[in-house]
Each structure stands twice: as C-alpha cells, then as structure tokens.
Amino acid sequence: MTTIAVIPGDGIGPEVIEPALDVLDALGLGARTDVLDHVNAETYLRTGTALTEADLDRIRSSEAALLGAVGDPRLSDTAYVRAVLTTLRLELDLYVNYRPARLWHDRLSPLRDPARRAIDCVIVRENTEGLYSGIGGGTRTGTAQEIAIDVDLSTRQGVSRVLEFAFSVARRSVCLVDKANAVRNGGQLWQRCWSEAVARHPHVETSHLYVDTAALRLATDPTAFDVIVTNNSYGDILSDLTAALAGGLGVAASANLNPVTGQGLFEPVHGSAPDIAGTGTANPFGAILSVALLAEHLGRTEEADAVRRAVAAAVAAGRVTPDLGGSLSTKEVGTVVLTELRRP
Amino acid sequence: MTTIAVIPGDGIGPEVIEPALDVLDALGLGARTDVLDHVNAETYLRTGTALTEADLDRIRSSEAALLGAVGDPRLSDTAYVRAVLTTLRLELDLYVNYRPARLWHDRLSPLRDPARRAIDCVIVRENTEGLYSGIGGGTRTGTAQEIAIDVDLSTRQGVSRVLEFAFSVARRSVCLVDKANAVRNGGQLWQRCWSEAVARHPHVETSHLYVDTAALRLATDPTAFDVIVTNNSYGDILSDLTAALAGGLGVAASANLNPVTGQGLFEPVHGSAPDIAGTGTANPFGAILSVALLAEHLGRTEEADAVRRAVAAAVAAGRVTPDLGGSLSTKEVGTVVLTELRRP
Ligand SMILES: CC(C)[C@H](C(=O)O)[C@@H](O)C(=O)O
Ligand SMILES: CC(C)[C@H](C(=O)O)[C@@H](O)C(=O)O
Numbered sequence: 082m083t084t085i086a087v088i089p090g091d092g093i094g095p096e097v098i099e100p101a102l103d104v105l106d107a108l109g110l111g112a113r114t115d116v117l118d119h120v121n122a123e124t125y126l127r128t129g130t131a132l133t134e135a136d137l138d139r140i141r142s143s144e145a146a147l148l149g150a151v152g153d154p155r156l157s158d159t160a161y162v163r164a165v166l167t168t169l170r171l172e173l174d175l176y177v178n179y180r181p182a183r184l185w186h187d188r189l190s191p192l193r194d195p196a197r198r199a200i201d202c203v204i205v206r207e208n209t210e211g212l213y214s215g216i217g218g219g220t221r222t223g224t225a226q227e228i229a230i231d232v233d234l235s236t237r238q239g240v241s242r243v244l245e246f247a248f249s250v251a252r253r254s255v256c257l258v259d260k261a262n263a264v265r266n267g268g269q270l271w272q273r274c275w276s277e278a279v280a281r282h283p284h285v286e287t288s289h290l291y292v293d294t295a296a297l298r299l300a301t302d303p304t305a306f307d308v309i310v311t312n313n314s315y316g317d318i319l320s321d322l323t324a325a326l327a328g329g330l331g332v333a334a335s336a337n338l339n340p341v342t343g344q345g346l347f348e349p350v351h352g353s354a355p356d357i358a359g360t361g362t363a364n365p366f367g368a369i370l371s372v373a374l375l376a377e378h379l380g381r382t383e384e385a386d387a388v389r390r391a392v393a394a395a396v397a398a399g400r401v402t403p404d405l406g407g408s409l410s411t412k413e414v415g416t417v418v419l420t421e422l423r424r425p
Numbered sequence: 426m427t428t429i430a431v432i433p434g435d436g437i438g439p440e441v442i443e444p445a446l447d448v449l450d451a452l453g454l455g456a457r458t459d460v461l462d463h464v465n466a467e468t469y470l471r472t473g474t475a476l477t478e479a480d481l482d483r484i485r486s487s488e489a490a491l492l493g494a495v496g497d498p499r500l501s502d503t504a505y506v507r508a509v510l511t512t513l514r515l516e517l518d519l520y521v522n523y524r525p526a527r528l529w530h531d532r533l534s535p536l537r538d539p540a541r542r543a544i545d546c547v548i549v550r551e552n553t554e555g556l557y558s559g560i561g562g563g564t565r566t567g568t569a570q571e572i573a574i575d576v577d578l579s580t581r582q583g584v585s586r587v588l589e590f591a592f593s594v595a596r597r598s599v600c601l602v603d604k605a606n607a608v609r610n611g612g613q614l615w616q617r618c619w620s621e622a623v624a625r626h627p628h629v630e631t632s633h634l635y636v637d638t639a640a641l642r643l644a645t646d647p648t649a650f651d652v653i654v655t656n657n658s659y660g661d662i663l664s665d666l667t668a669a670l671a672g673g674l675g676v677a678a679s680a681n682l683n684p685v686t687g688q689g690l691f692e693p694v695h696g697s698a699p700d701i702a703g704t705g706t707a708n709p710f711g712a713i714l715s716v717a718l719l720a721e722h723l724g725r726t727e728e729a730d731a732v733r734r735a736v737a738a739a740v741a742a743g744r745v746t747p748d749l750g751g752s753l754s755t756k757e758v759g760t761v762v763l764t765e766l767r768r769p
Contacts, residue, residue: 193535229610230610236571269573292661
C-alpha cells in the first residue's frame with residue numbers, strides 16, 4: 082500500500098495542509114498518510130536538525146510526500162529552509178521540478194489582452210544541479226579583495242534526464258530556455274543534449290529561447306507556451322513569473338519528481354508566509370492542487386481532474402480567499418472544494 | 426571636444442542609428458561623431474576579428490559610444506556578438522548596465538489594472554562579472570560522464586561599486602535582488618556589501634527581494650519599484666521583463682557606464698532583428714532614447730528631456746512603428762521626433 086508522508090511545516094503550512102488532507106481523504110487516500118509534524122522550525126531551533134535520518138527514511142519509504150511550507154522569521158539565515166527543501170530534493174534525487182501554471186478563471190489574469198490571458202503551460206525545472214550545486218566558496222573574506230564564487234553545474238546525465246522528462250509530458254511543444262550565448266560551458270552542454278532529445282522526439286514541436294527573451298515573451302503572451310524546460314535558476318525565476326500570470330502564488334502547485342524511482346514530493350509554490358499565518362486567510366488552492374498532482378502521480382488521473390474541476394468551480398463562484406479577491410477563510414474554501422468534489 | 430564613437434552594426438542597427446544620428450545633430454552633437462561602420466558581421470566573417478585594437482582605441486578615446494545592434498543569422502554561434510558586446514563592457518570596464526523602463530503611454534502597457542501600468546523604474550545591472558565571468562570549462566566532453574561548469578563570480582570591489590551607483594541614481598528607493606537563500610557565496614558577499622551601502626545612505630528607502638519574488642512582483646505591480654540593483658544574470662532577465670511591461674524591446678534604451686572614468690556605451694536593448702531588417706519597420710525609439718541617455722551623460726540634461734518629450738509626443742499621437750500598433754516607417758518616426766524636437 083502506498084504511504085504518503087505529510088510534512089505540514091511552518092507558518093501557513095499546517096493551515097493549508099489541513100484542507101489538503103481532507104481532499105486526500107475524499108479521494109480515499111487519507112488512510113495512507115504518515116504525518117511528520119515535528120519537521121518544523123521549532124524542532125530545528127531546539128535540536129539544530131531539520132530532518133533526521135529516521136525522518137528521511139520515513140519519507141524515502143513512502144511513495145509520495147506532501148509538504149505545506151517551511152520557513153520561520155526567527156531563522157533569518159535560510160539554512161533551515163535549505164536543510165528541508167534542498168535536502169529532500171537531493172537526498173531523494175528529485176531531479177524534476179514540475180510547475181504547471183494554468184489560469185483557473187479569466188478574472189485572475191493580470192494581463193490586459195483577453196486573447197493572451199489563458200496561460201496553460203508547465204515549467205520543467207532541473208532540480209538537482211545548476212547554481213544550486215552548493216559548490217563554491219570565497220577567499221580574502223572581509224578584505225577589499227574579497228572574491229566569492231558559486232558554481233553553475235551541468236552534467237550530461239542531469240541535463241539529458243530532465244529534457245527527456247520534458248518531452249514525455251509535452252502536449253503541443255517543448256521550449257528550451259538557456260543563456261547559451263553568454264553562459265557558455267553549461268550552455269553548450271544543454272544545447273548538445275537538446276539536439277539529441279529533439280532527434281529522439283521528431284513529432285514534438287520544439288523551440289529555443291534565451292532566458293531574457295523568454296521572460297519578455299511570457300509577460301507578453303504566455304499562451305504561446307506549452308512545456309518550458311530549463312535549469313534550476315531560470316526555472317525558479319520563470320515559474321514565479323508564470324505563477325503571477327496564472328493568478329499568483331496562492332494557486333501555484335508543484336511536484337518534485339524522480340520519474341525513475343517513482344518518488345515524488347508535492348508542495349505549493351508559496352512559502353510559510355509568516356505575515357498572514359494564524360489569520361485564517363491563507364489560500365489552500367496551492368496545497369489542494371498539489372494533492373491533485375500527487376493523485377495523478379499515483380495513477381488516479383480521474384480523481385486529479387475532479388480536484389481541479391472543484392477548484393475551478395470555487396474560483397468561478399468567487400468562493401475564494403482574499404488574495405484572489407474573495408472573503409472566505411482557508412477552512413471555508415476547503416469546505417467549498419469538498420462540497421464540489423462530492424457533487425455527483 | 427567630446428568625441429562620440431558610433432557603431433551602427435548589423436541588421437536593423439544601421440537603420441535605427443540613422444534617425445538617432447539625426448537626433449544627435451539636432452542636439453548640436455553631430456559634428457563630434459566618429460562612425461565605425463566597419464565593425465560588423467561582414468568584417469568579422471572576412472577577418473575573424475570584430476574589434477581591432479585600433480577600433481578599441483578609437484572607442485576608448487571617445488567620451489561616449491553609440492551602438493545600433495550586432496548579430497547576424499550566418500553566425501549562429503554567438504561568439505561574434507560576445508566579441509563586440511562583452512569585449513566593450515570588459516575592455517572599457519563599463520561596470521554598470523543602466524536600463525530604465527518607463528511607460529510612454531498607457532496604451533502600451535500589457536497590464537490589466539490601470540493603477541499598476543505606469544512603470545517607471547531602472548534596472549541597475551552589474552555588467553562585468555557574475556555568470557558572465559567567462560570562467561569555467563568542461564571535462565569528459567562527449568561522454569556520458571560529461572560535466573560543465575560556469576563560475577558565477579562576485580568580488581567585493583565589483584559589488585560595492587555597482588551598489589554605490591544604484592544609490593546615486595535613486596529617486597525614491599533601491600531594491601536589492603539576489604538569491605542569497607540558495608546561491609550562498611556570492612549571495613552573502615552581496616548581502617554584506619549591501620548592508621554597508623545601506624548604512625552609507627540612511628535616507629534612501631531600501632528593500633530586498635529574492636529574484637523569483639522580484640519577477641512575480643514586477644509582473645503584478647511594477648509601479649512599486651524605483652531602482653532595482655542586481656547581478657549580471659538577474660539584471661539581464663529582469664530588464665527584459667521590465668521592457669515588456671513598458672511596451673516592448675522597441676522602446677528600451679540602455680547605458681553601459683563606468684562612472685569613475687566617465688566612459689559610456691549607449692545602445693538600444695533590442696538585437697539586430699534579421700527577420701525585419703531591410704523592411705523599414707524597425708522601431709527607432711530604443712536608439713533615440715539611447716541618445717537621450719548619452720546626452721544626459723554629457724551633462725545635456727535639458728536636451729535629454731526634450732528628446733524624451735518628443736518620443737512621448739510621437740507615442741501619444743500614435744505616430745509609431747508597427748510593433749507599437751502604428752503604421753509609420755523607421756524614417757517617418759525619425760522625422761516625427763525631429764519635428765517635435767524643433768517645436769519651440
Ligand atoms: C546578447 C547577450 C549576450 C546580451 C547579454 O545578456 O548581456 C543581451 O541579452 C543584453 O542584455 O545586452
Ligand atoms: C526557498 C528557495 C531555496 C526555493 C528555490 O529557489 O528552489 C524556492 O524559491 C522554490 O522555488 O522552491
């Protein structure tokens with residue numbers, strides 16, 4: 082039986098995980114959860130460790146994990162956030178960060194031209210290397226001659242596998258985004274792996290953009306894109322941009338995947354939002370739509386679609402939290418989604 | 426007497442430089458130009474060199490340089506573009522890339538909310554280090570174990586001087602954009618230099634955003650920003666985004682500056698656009714507004730403002746090229762701007 086590890090985390094994390102767990106229940110997946118509610122900033126502050134080996138084992142032995150959000154204002158150094166997110170991505174070798182952006186209702190688009198609002202694309206972000214390699218250091222620290230370097234790492238294995246995944250999820254087209262004209266070494270490796278991937282998939286429409294142009298085109302006409310595949314850093318930036326174009330971080334869900342081992346970590350793209358934690362206004366859609374991605378991952382495609390339809394219905398009815406212009410609380414929105422889900 | 430080196434370049438470069446030179450003339454700066462019209466792809470293809478030492482000397486000995494655009498479809502490897510742009514930035518140590526984004530007319534904004542359209546900000550992009558360091562390499566090339574690295578370089582001198590410049594041009598506020606939570610070594614150096622710069626400028630409002638959040642906020646409400654200071658890579662990406670929000674690359678001008686030596690290279694942000702070269706439809710505003718930045722650099726603030734007013738008037742009257750929804754040619758738009766400039 083599939084186990085689903087659940088890490089509510091900090092701030093609004095536990096608040097959005099609550100309705101997300103209700104949705105898991107409604108899909109008949111609730112009995113399988115293994116909740117790790119001690120993985121949070123409190124524990125880290127007390128013990129200096131965010132994830133113990135035992136925690137990692139529980140997560141590793143589950144088929145999917147659901148995370149609320151991590152982060153705490155008392156920990157201004159972000160080592161803790163990295164200790165959770167980056168550790169999970171690297172330890173489980175979750176090499177794909179899959180970030181769909183879809184406009185749930187015309188009203189949510191920040192764009193003026195009605196013909197260009199209906200964003201429905203996916204950022205496939207490489208999730209284990211690039212500028213997140215952790216390689217680098219500094220010298221002459223504290224002097225006027227101080228130098229610091231961070232290594233942007235690309236490996237053939239890392240690049241090929243994420244490109245292959247991008248093609249596997251393409252509906253219409255795949256667009257490679259890089260900066261091969263300026264960042265040469267990794268750029269050329271990506272370009273070579275790309276040529277090979279394109280040759281392996283002759284029936285998929287492909288294109289290539291430099292990252293600056295990609296940002297400009299997304300802001301101008303996001304409907305032009307289906308799958309965008311790119312490195313860790315550009316994927317981080319562009320997926321926040323596509324989230325903005327799809328109505329904001331409140332509705333953004335993501336999956337961290339290893340398509341080979343079958344493991345997956347699902348999380349809303351938003352953070353722990355300490356400024357609104359405890360006010361009951363956090364938008365649960367990011368977490369609920371992460372459950373949809375999780376259900377899909379477990380082969381429950383119909384259930385995943387049902388969750389998405391329920392969210393779309395709630396948005397259409399304006400039964401949403403304040404960030405989307407509504408006046409409902411996190412819990413109330415959760416109830417709306419459950420009611421929609423139970424509708425025959 | 427000030428000399429202004431002019432490099433028309435390739436594609437639409439010479440086409441937009443023509444009206445830009447007319448504007449320089451109208452400002453009484455025309456007699457001072459030194460046109461290097463052999464610096465182009467033709468020469469590079471023939472001789473293998475884009476800029477000779479003699480060319481560099483002519484540019485070095487000028488107080489300002491104006492560049493149209495470089496790039497040629499026959500040179501799909503972008504070594505040529507780098508040989509011009511990156512060489513000039515590094516050889517002249519033009520450590521600031523100053524990229525203002527201002528909405529010239531409400532009609533040009535892609536944003537839906539009228540209250541959020543009036544972008545008027547500046548990206549101050551570090552222009553000599555970061556991921557453009559050129560440091561890096563590859564190993565096991567061509568094998569399944571291939572690895573490539575590019576070094577993201579930050580130096581205390583490089584970071585401090587660009588931050589100082591950002592504060593010197595702030596009208597309301599300066600926002601530092603980095604990814605110090607994930608890209609640690611450079612991130613921490615930027616953060617330390619930032620704290621020092623903030624302390625040196627206690628009266629300027631300051632803020633800090635991670636680059637992903639910055640992209641999201643810009644797309645949501647660009648009016649919240651005045652000066653954004655960031656590294657070479659993020660500045661490249663965010664300045665294309667702000668250009669999109671201000672009406673597209675057609676109106677984007679930039680200055681590459683060394684505030685210490687006083688040297689400056691001014692260029693539209695667009696490229697050589699081979700697809701529209703020769704059609705007479707290239708938008709000359711990027712080049713003309715680069716002349717405004719150049720005039721300002723030479724202390725001709727009033728003339729610079731006059732050029733901007735002329736552009737604003739042309740835009741307001743809809744006397745623009747097709748990319749902005751008009752039907753005028755490059756030349757015709759140039760004439761409109763000149764007529765506006767000569768209006769008492
Ligand atoms: C052509 C390219 C190398 C260049 C850059 O990234 O610097 C361009 O995009 C720019 O922004 O001036
Ligand atoms: C918190 C941060 C390190 C993280 C990242 O950049 O990967 C976040 O922005 C994300 O996109 O999941």
